[in-house]
Amino acid sequence: MSGAVTAASDCRSVRALHRVTLKDRKAIGSAYHVLTFESAEPIVASAGQFAMVRSETWGSAPLLPRPMSLLSAGKDPSILIKVVGEGTRRMAASAPGEPYQLLAPLGKSWSKIPAATRPVFVAGGVGVAPLLLLAEELASAGGPKPLVLYGGRTAHDLPLLDQLRAVSDVRIATEDGSAGTKGRVTVLLSAALDEVGVHNQLAKVYTCGPHAMMAAVAAMCEGRVPCEVSVETPMGCGYGVCLGCPVPKVSGGFLYACTEGPCLDATVIDWGHRKAGA
Amino acid sequence: MSGAVTAASDCRSVRALHRVTLKDRKAIGSAYHVLTFESAEPIVASAGQFAMVRSETWGSAPLLPRPMSLLSAGKDPSILIKVVGEGTRRMAASAPGEPYQLLAPLGKSWSKIPAATRPVFVAGGVGVAPLLLLAEELASAGGPKPLVLYGGRTAHDLPLLDQLRAVSDVRIATEDGSAGTKGRVTVLLSAALDEVGVHNQLAKVYTCGPHAMMAAVAAMCEGRVPCEVSVETPMGCGYGVCLGCPVPKVSGGFLYACTEGPCLDATVIDWGHRKAGA
Amino acid sequence: MSVDLAVDVGSLRLKNPVLTASGTFGYALEYDDFFDVSVLGGICTKGLSILPRAGNNPDRIAETSAGMLNAIGLANVGVEAFCTEKLPNLRARGVTVIANIFATTVPDFVALAERLDREEGVAAVELNVSCPNVDKGGIEFGVDPVAAGRVTAAVRKATKLPVWVKMSPEAGDLKGVGIACQEAGADALTAINTIRGLSIDVRTWRPRIFNKTGGLSGPAIKPIALRMVWELSRAVKIPVIGIGGIATAEDAIEMMLAGATAVQVGTASFVDPLASKKVLDGLGAYCAERNIAARDLIGRFIQT
Amino acid sequence: MSVDLAVDVGSLRLKNPVLTASGTFGYALEYDDFFDVSVLGGICTKGLSILPRAGNNPDRIAETSAGMLNAIGLANVGVEAFCTEKLPNLRARGVTVIANIFATTVPDFVALAERLDREEGVAAVELNVSCPNVDKGGIEFGVDPVAAGRVTAAVRKATKLPVWVKMSPEAGDLKGVGIACQEAGADALTAINTIRGLSIDVRTWRPRIFNKTGGLSGPAIKPIALRMVWELSRAVKIPVIGIGGIATAEDAIEMMLAGATAVQVGTASFVDPLASKKVLDGLGAYCAERNIAARDLIGRFIQT
Ligand SMILES: Cc1cc2nc3c(=O)[nH]c(=O)nc-3n(C[C@H](O)[C@H](O)[C@H](O)COP(=O)(O)OP(=O)(O)OC[C@H]3O[C@@H](n4cnc5c(N)ncnc54)[C@H](O)[C@@H]3O)c2cc1C
Ligand SMILES: Cc1cc2nc3c(=O)[nH]c(=O)nc-3n(C[C@H](O)[C@H](O)[C@H](O)COP(=O)(O)OP(=O)(O)OC[C@H]3O[C@@H](n4cnc5c(N)ncnc54)[C@H](O)[C@@H]3O)c2cc1C
Numbered sequence A, B: 001m002s003g004a005v006t007a008a009s010d011c012r013s014v015r016a017l018h019r020v021t022l023k024d025r026k027a028i029g030s031a032y033h034v035l036t037f038e039s040a041e042p043i044v045a046s047a048g049q050f051a052m053v054r055s056e057t058w059g060s061a062p063l064l065p066r067p068m069s070l071l072s073a074g075k076d077p078s079i080l081i082k083v084v085g086e087g088t089r090r091m092a093a094s095a096p097g098e099p100y101q102l103l104a105p106l107g108k109s110w111s112k113i114p115a116a117t118r119p120v121f122v123a124g125g126v127g128v129a130p131l132l133l134l135a136e137e138l139a140s141a142g143g144p145k146p147l148v149l150y151g152g153r154t155a156h157d158l159p160l161l162d163q164l165r166a167v168s169d170v171r172i173a174t175e176d177g178s179a180g181t182k183g184r185v186t187v188l189l190s191a192a193l194d195e196v197g198v199h200n201q202l203a204k205v206y207t208c209g210p211h212a213m214m215a216a217v218a219a220m221c222e223g224r225v226p227c228e229v230s231v232e233t234p235m236g237c238g239y240g241v242c243l244g245c246p247v248p249k250v251s252g253g254f255l256y257a258c259t260e261g262p263c264l265d266a267t268v269i270d271w272g273h274r275k276a277g278a
Numbered sequence C, D: 001m002s003v004d005l006a007v008d009v010g011s012l013r014l015k016n017p018v019l020t021a022s023g024t025f026g027y028a029l030e031y032d033d034f035f036d037v038s039v040l041g042g043i044c045t046k047g048l049s050i051l052p053r054a055g056n057n058p059d060r061i062a063e064t065s066a067g068m069l070n071a072i073g074l075a076n077v078g079v080e081a082f083c084t085e086k087l088p089n090l091r092a093r094g095v096t097v098i099a100n101i102f103a104t105t106v107p108d109f110v111a112l113a114e115r116l117d118r119e120e121g122v123a124a125v126e127l128n129v130s131c132p133n134v135d136k137g138g139i140e141f142g143v144d145p146v147a148a149g150r151v152t153a154a155v156r157k158a159t160k161l162p163v164w165v166k167m168s169p170e171a172g173d174l175k176g177v178g179i180a181c182q183e184a185g186a187d188a189l190t191a192i193n194t195i196r197g198l199s200i201d202v203r204t205w206r207p208r209i210f211n212k213t214g215g216l217s218g219p220a221i222k223p224i225a226l227r228m229v230w231e232l233s234r235a236v237k238i239p240v241i242g243i244g245g246i247a248t249a250e251d252a253i254e255m256m257l258a259g260a261t262a263v264q265v266g267t268a269s270f271v272d273p274l275a276s277k278k279v280l281d282g283l284g285a286y287c288a289e290r291n292i293a294a295r296d297l298i299g300r301f302i303q304t
């Protein structure tokens, strides 16, 4: 609740409730969709920031808006969703013209990449969204080209791969071997960390994906290279008033994902903490 | 609850939950819409019967299906709705392809028109739906052409007027005088009852519309001509299990609108009973 | 389905744990067009009183967010008409019938139980000591451990049938009421009845239902029902049957994990007359997929 | 707007009846990007304790049908940090601040009230004797008339500020608790706090929130809250402030018709940070259209 340790930058623009319209929905495979909205006022945001997303058609159920990383900002903000429950199911069924509200931009973005450092991104599933935007930001700012390690269960769980390839060096791992290396993405990370070690490079890891993946990535980085994660927790409000999004700290107490995160230094987080329902 | 006095016929076909798709929605004026569905199995129904209508997209709110008179049956059943609250608002916003459930056919239809009798219909707003279907049934069976007295607040509150004209003799009244006679539809009824009296004809009145209109019509008919009404009450289930749709009887106790109605002999009903919320 | 769905509610074996809730399923004969209700674990009748009751004036129902209010006022055909006109048909169909009964005095509860005891085809009686929608009686029994125990003991003595007691969510001491009923000889507790609510029309400033307050049911109350079933089932040794907002198989499973031995589907039947059958089918599929029996779910909520 | 929206909560005049509910509006400073919160009738702070509290382990919230469960565990900055870091900013913005306070003993409630009594810019204290989400204290006071009266009387003596007491919907004798607080000197009652509920994940068989049970809030509970506010307001002479599921101006109007002198917007602020302002604007429009003052709505529900 107080000014806590975060790795995130302080880039900030005014948060607002944007009434937008769904312009386009593109299905990717069976479970993923990119939703692109039309916003009267541009949303000014940096990679890693998110929006609380809700369709005006929901009425009183589903009740709460859903936190979604921004895949792009501006006048046509977009998100990448994976269908996991009622809210995402409805988003995946919505048609152009549907009125939505986006409360954005929210949260802390990824921190700046330190000079002369090789950025290594580790993405799992929809976790690719804030990392693709970061890679695009780097590309347009003439920054270093990141190495992206991208994992999924199958070749169908690697949404936006082509866009990612346009702005980064991508290596792939799938659990069933249907694309890239067979196995988990952490296998790729192990090799990548060895490489940078061999070349005596500075590196920094940015990761977003399933909790277990991020915990494994954080463990592998610990003591070797800095690692920043974008955490996912249930959220009530997205702007710091419900206190529903705590992330346990190693030092005790909590950080709040919506205001102090979602992008956080991995070493600050108590990864051993059991999640309810998990 | 027991076999009560009803004027309605016993025409009965098997009730079932039909999973249908919205085929077409036509807006009429600002508040009226005709929704036409596509049903794999035909719905066999008679004029006056209704369906409990619910979109599969509603989730848990709105919760209950909404009772709607069938405007037509068969493989492309349709309804005429007026937007008055959340459920009808959503129906009015739904797009072709939306999955719906129709529990139909429900309730008792209009009773048969006795031989050598002039049918006089009194319709108000969406009350026209079950009367238009009845007029169409009469036309295709070569029955007598009904006289339809159709009232609304303005010329915009007379949906389906053209279809009605194709199968009946229509006289119109609007409260603001923007079409037909200026005033309430009961003015037309008074004149019509006088006419049949002059010609020594037998007549029978069928009416559907706002509660106050039907009460006035019933009062005018009392002691002069038989009158049948199609009542509107809130409904929980539509098929006789919740007991949420009582209609007070003159003789005490209640009739249940969904199974013993909605088409009922007007003289059976205690019209003086105050409705809650009214 | 080869999966074992049977559960034991005390001495009463049900072929599966999916029942329908009193007042939301009529007398079950209304479902002939829709499905064979004998596939269900059982059905609870509309609340029966000694004399027929016409019920409250309209309007009796109003919708709220993910729920509905009702004040039907226990309209029913009376126990006599039930026994002569409804029960023989239910018996012929092989339906497991739980007779829900309602009275305003202990002797009347006893009389109802005695009358039903004489009939074949009644599997249990369920005492509605928790109806919020009648002027007299009902809920007073259900919110007071002493009164609840008294009516239970009296009915227990009057019948050989299993006695279920339906809990009021408005009891300040729910566990105390449950324990009192258990000690008085109840075979099972059913929970919960509706929760009193109010809705006012802001155009007319009048209540949306004639009775002013009505009982809230439907998905809105599910979390509350689930919590009460969990608390109750840990406080008593007799089975608890879970009711409140169950609309899907997942809801029923959640209720059983919380401690329910069986469940009752209520308001969901208004939304879809086949709801109870769908809950049953879904429960079967869930158990089959995990290769467990339905009874393996009861109270298996992991609390550590 | 020329319409008169002012209401009197005892001796405290509020410029309008729309407040925000404790725990759903942070310390109000979080809204600077969204709107000027000083337009509201007032804001209730997150529950303040003597020492800062970190709160419960995650997960703390879960969604249910038209509602949510929360078990935050009263995470807060502590009364001292509130007075030094938050209050001066609120004062500068001209916000009417109601300090919601929480303790597990009567002396701690008294200490909190005394501390706040020394500050300028606190309009009232609201005693949270009804929090369902902490291991110790909270709700025990709120469900027992004697205990509720005792803590109210003690706080009453310790401060010149108006004392509001927040009612628990789980009190078996809600009216009794309200009357006890009134007799102990409470200036107003606020009702209701959340209702305890449970939600279980049917994939993992674990509770959806770490604390197992959580408090249910949101539109799902509105009819229950409305009924309780109606009953309470008829049982006591002091003002009742209505809370529970208010999301629109119509909801606020319904609550006032039922007997509330003012309302608090809670969970709706999560759905839309501007919800409270929209409720206020809508209330103004409603009163303007009918040419009535807001206070003309209080308890005007037609019951005949
Ligand atoms: C900062 C942030 C950014 C996110 N970005 C994306 C994104 O870009 N794309 C995307 O598809 N998802 C993203 N998520 C996760 C997304 O918010 C959840 O998947 C969504 O809220 C689930 O809603 P639902 O109604 O479909 O599922 P529900 O029915 O609410 O829940 C279904 C399952 O998802 C779990 N769940 C619910 N809420 C969350 C949550 N907030 N985080 C993690 N798990 C949850 C539940 O425990 C449950 O197991 C992000 C979450 C956060 C906090
Ligand atoms: C047998 C029958 C046939 C009907 N046929 C038609 C039809 O063909 N076309 C049509 O537009 N409407 C018809 N109605 C009325 C229709 O059911 C209601 O207008 C509808 O349920 C309102 O739903 P809502 O969610 O839009 O409004 P809600 O938000 O539920 O309510 C809005 C207003 O409508 C009133 N209302 C709610 N339910 C009913 C009801 N069942 N009857 C009357 N008033 C109600 C409420 O008191 C409230 O004032 C019929 C009703 C019955 C009983």
Ligand SMILES: Cc1cc2nc3c(=O)[nH]c(=O)nc-3n(C[C@H](O)[C@H](O)[C@H](O)COP(=O)(O)O)c2cc1C
Pocket: B242, B243, C021, C022, C023, C024, C046, C047, C070, C072, C074, C100, C128, C131, C166, C192, C193, C194, C216, C217, C218, C219, C221, C243, C244, C245, C246, C264, C265, C266, C267, C268
């Ligand atoms: C319209 C209606 C009528 C009811 N009538 C009775 C009744 O006669 N006896 C009874 O014990 N419970 C009655 N109940 C309560 C239900 O049996 C059940 O306990 C409650 O509705 C909660 O379950 P649900 O949320 O699944 O509907 C009634 C409920 C409704 C909605």
Ligand SMILES: Cc1cc2nc3c(=O)[nH]c(=O)nc-3n(C[C@H](O)[C@H](O)[C@H](O)COP(=O)(O)O)c2cc1C
Pocket: A236, A242, A243, A244, D021, D022, D023, D024, D046, D047, D070, D072, D074, D100, D128, D131, D166, D192, D193, D194, D216, D217, D218, D219, D221, D243, D244, D245, D246, D264, D265, D266, D267, D268
């Ligand atoms: C996340 C959350 C936190 C809450 N924290 C408090 C609190 O600290 N003190 C308190 O008295 N009530 C607290 N409440 C209860 C609310 O003030 C309010 O009484 C309740 O949510 C019902 O109103 P609603 O349905 O409008 O949300 C909290 C509610 C929520 C949802």
Ligand code: FES
Pocket: A234, A235, A236, A237, A238, A239, A240, A241, A242, A243, A244, A245, A256, A257, A258, A259
């Ligand atoms: S989501 Fe509400 S405080 Fe973070």
Ligand code: FES
Pocket: B234, B235, B236, B237, B238, B239, B240, B241, B242, B243, B244, B245, B256, B257, B258, B259
């Ligand atoms: S609507 Fe349920 S009995 Fe008529």
